[in-house]
Amino acid sequence: MAELVFLKLGGSLITDKRRQETARREVITRSAQEIAAALAATPGLRLLVGHGSGSFGHFAAHRYHVRQGNLEDWRGYAETAAAAQRLNRLVTDALLAAGVPAISVQPSASAEAHDGVLQTMAVTPIRTLLDRGVVPLIYGDVALDDVRGCTIISTEQIMALLVAALRPRRIIMAGEVEGVYTADPQRTPTAERIPAIGPHNYAQVEALLTTAFGVDVTGGMLDKVRTLYGLVTQHRGLSARIISGRPPGAIERALRDPSAPLGTLISGDGAAASPAVGGR
Amino acid sequence: MAELVFLKLGGSLITDKRRQETARREVITRSAQEIAAALAATPGLRLLVGHGSGSFGHFAAHRYHVRQGNLEDWRGYAETAAAAQRLNRLVTDALLAAGVPAISVQPSASAEAHDGVLQTMAVTPIRTLLDRGVVPLIYGDVALDDVRGCTIISTEQIMALLVAALRPRRIIMAGEVEGVYTADPQRTPTAERIPAIGPHNYAQVEALLTTAFGVDVTGGMLDKVRTLYGLVTQHRGLSARIISGRPPGAIERALRDPSAPLGTLISGDGAAASPAVGGR
Numbered sequence: 001m002a003e004l005v006f007l008k009l010g011g012s013l014i015t016d017k018r019r020q021e022t023a024r025r026e027v028i029t030r031s032a033q034e035i036a037a038a039l040a041a042t043p044g045l046r047l048l049v050g051h052g053s054g055s056f057g058h059f060a061a062h063r064y065h066v067r068q069g070n071l072e073d074w075r076g077y078a079e080t081a082a083a084a085q086r087l088n089r090l091v092t093d094a095l096l097a098a099g100v101p102a103i104s105v106q107p108s109a110s111a112e113a114h115d116g117v118l119q120t121m122a123v124t125p126i127r128t129l130l131d132r133g134v135v136p137l138i139y140g141d142v143a144l145d146d147v148r149g150c151t152i153i154s155t156e157q158i159m160a161l162l163v164a165a166l167r168p169r170r171i172i173m174a175g176e177v178e179g180v181y182t183a184d185p186q187r188t189p190t191a192e193r194i195p196a197i198g199p200h201n202y203a204q205v206e207a208l209l210t211t212a213f214g215v216d217v218t219g220g221m222l223d224k225v226r227t228l229y230g231l232v233t234q235h236r237g238l239s240a241r242i243i244s245g246r247p248p249g250a251i252e253r254a255l256r257d258p259s260a261p262l263g264t265l266i267s268g269d270g271a272a273a274s275p276a277v278g279g280r
Numbered sequence: 281m282a283e284l285v286f287l288k289l290g291g292s293l294i295t296d297k298r299r300q301e302t303a304r305r306e307v308i309t310r311s312a313q314e315i316a317a318a319l320a321a322t323p324g325l326r327l328l329v330g331h332g333s334g335s336f337g338h339f340a341a342h343r344y345h346v347r348q349g350n351l352e353d354w355r356g357y358a359e360t361a362a363a364a365q366r367l368n369r370l371v372t373d374a375l376l377a378a379g380v381p382a383i384s385v386q387p388s389a390s391a392e393a394h395d396g397v398l399q400t401m402a403v404t405p406i407r408t409l410l411d412r413g414v415v416p417l418i419y420g421d422v423a424l425d426d427v428r429g430c431t432i433i434s435t436e437q438i439m440a441l442l443v444a445a446l447r448p449r450r451i452i453m454a455g456e457v458e459g460v461y462t463a464d465p466q467r468t469p470t471a472e473r474i475p476a477i478g479p480h481n482y483a484q485v486e487a488l489l490t491t492a493f494g495v496d497v498t499g500g501m502l503d504k505v506r507t508l509y510g511l512v513t514q515h516r517g518l519s520a521r522i523i524s525g526r527p528p529g530a531i532e533r534a535l536r537d538p539s540a541p542l543g544t545l546i547s548g549d550g551a552a553a554s555p556a557v558g559g560r
Contacts, residue, residue, distance in 0.1 A: 074414045078381045082372055085384060089369055092362055101358045104365060109389035110402035122390035122402055128424045134354045144408045 004046045004130065004168040005255060007035070008155050010175035011052025011140070013245045014091065021056050021083060023090050031174070031251055032091075032098035038255035039100060039135075045255065046130050048162065049095070049102065050155040053140040056087040061142075061152055067116070069148025077150045081108060081142045088139045101134050107141040107158050115147040118157045123165045130166065138162075156227050163231055169238060171228065172254045174245030179263030180225060182208060197266045202229055225266065233268035240266040284326045284410065284448040285535060286439050287315070290455035291332025291420065293525045294371065301336050301363060303370050311454070311531055312371075312378035318535035319380060319415075325535065326410050328442065329375070329382065330435040333420040336367040341422075341432055347396070349428025357430045361388060361422045368419045375417065382415045387438050391423040398423065398437045403445045410446065418442075436507050443511055449518060451508065452534045454525030459543030460505060462488060477546045482509055505546065513548035520546040 009031055016022040039045055053061075060083050061067060064076020088104055095102035110122035126136045138158050145151040159171065183191035197205050209222040228240040243263035245251050253260045289311055296302040319325055333341075340363050341347060344356020368384055375382035390402035406416045418438050425431040439451065463471035477485050489502040508520040523543035525531050533540045 074381045074412060075376075078376060078383050078414065081383055082376055085365075085369065085372070089365065092365070096355075096358060096362055101354045103358050103361055103388075104386075106384075106386035106389045108383075109386045109405060112404060124392060125389060125424055132354060132429070134358065144405055149412070 002044045002046055003170070004048070004166060006048045006050065006159050006162070006168045006171045007251070007255065008159065008171070008173045009049065009051040009091070009245060009251075010173065011054025011057070012176040013174055014051060015054030015056060015087065017055045019055055021086065023056075023087060025090065025094075027245070028091055028094045029098070030248060031245060032094040032100060034249065034252035035095065035135075035255065036098040036100045038252045042256055046133070047135050047255070048126070048130065048138070048159075048166070048168070049091075049135055050138045050159055051088070051091050051140070052155050053084045053087060056083040057140055057152070066142060066150055067152040069145055069150050077142055080152070084139055084141050088137070091139075092137055095135070095137065102137045103129055103134050104137045104139075105129075107138055107153060108143050111141070111143040111153060111158075113143040113145040113148075113151050113153060116145065116151045118143065118153045118161055121158070121161065123162065126162065127166060156224065160227065160231060163235060163238065167235065167238075170258060171231070171238070171240040172251075173224065173228070173240065173242045174251050174254070175242065176244060176246065177221070177242075178244040179242050180205065180209075180221060194264050195261065197225065197229065197264060198268065199233075228266045229268065232266055236269055238268070242266070282324045282326050283450070284328070284446060286328045286330065286442070286448045286451045287531070287535065288435050288439065288451070288453045289329065289331040289371070289525060289531075290453065291334025291337070292456040293454055294331060295334030295336060295367065297335045299335055301366065303336075303367060305370065305374075307525070308371055308374045309378070310528060311525060312374040312380060314529065314532035315375065315415075315535065316378040316380045318532045322536055326413070327415050327535070328406070328410065328418070328439075328446070328448070329371075329415055330418045330439055331368070331371050331420070332435050333364045333367060336363040337420055337432070346422060346430055347432040349425055349430050357422055360432070364419055364421050368417070371419075372417055375415070380415055381413070382417045383409055384417045384419075385409075387418055387421040387433060388423050391421070391433060391438075393423040393425040393428075393431050393433060395425065395427040396431045398433045398441055401438070401441065403442065406442065407446060436504065440507065440511060443515060443518065447515065447518075450538060451511070451518070451520040452531075453504065453508070453520065453522045454531050454534070455522065456524060456526060457501070457522075458524040459522050460485065460489075460501060474544050475541065477505065477509065477544060478548065479513075508546045509548065512546055516549055518548075522546070 014028050060080040066076050066080045092104045112120050129136045140155045143153045180194045181191040185191040232238050243254050254262050294308050340360040346356050346360045372384045392400050409416045420435045423433045460474045461471040465471040512518050523534050534542050
């Protein structure tokens, strides 16, 4: 049976966030090959891929305050858009080279945002591509905003809009970190991975991420967990998994096997307790 | 007063059509600098730029029969789209480097075609960019088609749709050839440039292009003249000029001075006879 999956390649995975416009080309190439292998092995798999902008978007966006909508300097908007497209160029070409029929779809070509929140974008081309077995490729992008002038729309925001329109079964977020931890694993050796988040422990996890970690350090993960938990509770039957894309084979395994015990599974309707999708 | 102009950089101008994916980088750079100079010198000028795909689009599109809608091989669609984006990457970066606040807008991200004819695409982002003094950059692209599966949409088709929505005053088509000629200037030394086409001579010019030239050789120019004449007769006050972008300064001059006697002026409402926009 056809199963629609959204896969995000995180900006922290495919770029070096500390250095401006530095792609991790070998990670991009390997991820593309794993996606190709998963598609070849799973005839029913329909896939939408998104990627973050990492160091390509952040520098220009930050310098020009694009997220807050700097109306004075449209060069910042143009340069942030161009940087996102340069990274997307590398990802698109890597997917094509690996044999994935990927079509890049520029979110800002049709997006409209209201005070930082994506309101609408063209979904018909994406739906049609999926129906025909093509892999639409979206990315974190700039967008025009009727309040701020302009803003940044994240891959998560775009995927959230597309979840409502396209109803995928699974979202896989492949980043740098091996899922959600009880503390910062880079600083706390005793930090433990939380294999599953669901109604049974969501409040506890949210409190942990809010208080036990510094806000600056883990704001990203807390936001991600909140957004994904919101999506899986709104859309029955949808689950999300946060994994690390760094170990070779992890992306392919997560795509092929919904129950592979990788990273952290987030689900809203008791699926986390079922052995088929257990996170242990 | 603000004047909206559409400028097309032809695929024959910015690429070597005989060689696959070969950009004429020096022409792209010079064109970008001329556009920047024209914008700097003309505060009221609002500009939308489009470019053809030349040798970037044609090879993959032809190999895979994308225009006719090859449903069997979606790799052709993906590769044609990626090739168009690779050329667009070069043009976008050249415009930014020259100081033009250009934003590339991918037509296929929102386009819907019906049997080879573009029906709709997202216009709101393009209008908003123009309102804010940014230069939207479009390009010949693939598109999904509800009859053929997929097709190719030319820059002219996209501009025709945008003419109706945005009402520019002028269209400038900068190609390889110095306007419309009475015969093929590369083969007939006595061929003369037709400085102006309007209601007074359109039928005559059309007959000339249909009969005196081989269809294969000049089909492109006949199509272009037909499309542009159709647009200028439908939209009162709109004129179009076909020029060569090869002589340095021609693009800048055409942008700055509507009455510069370059190439061939096409107009529909007697404007060709007026001294202000005369083509001689």
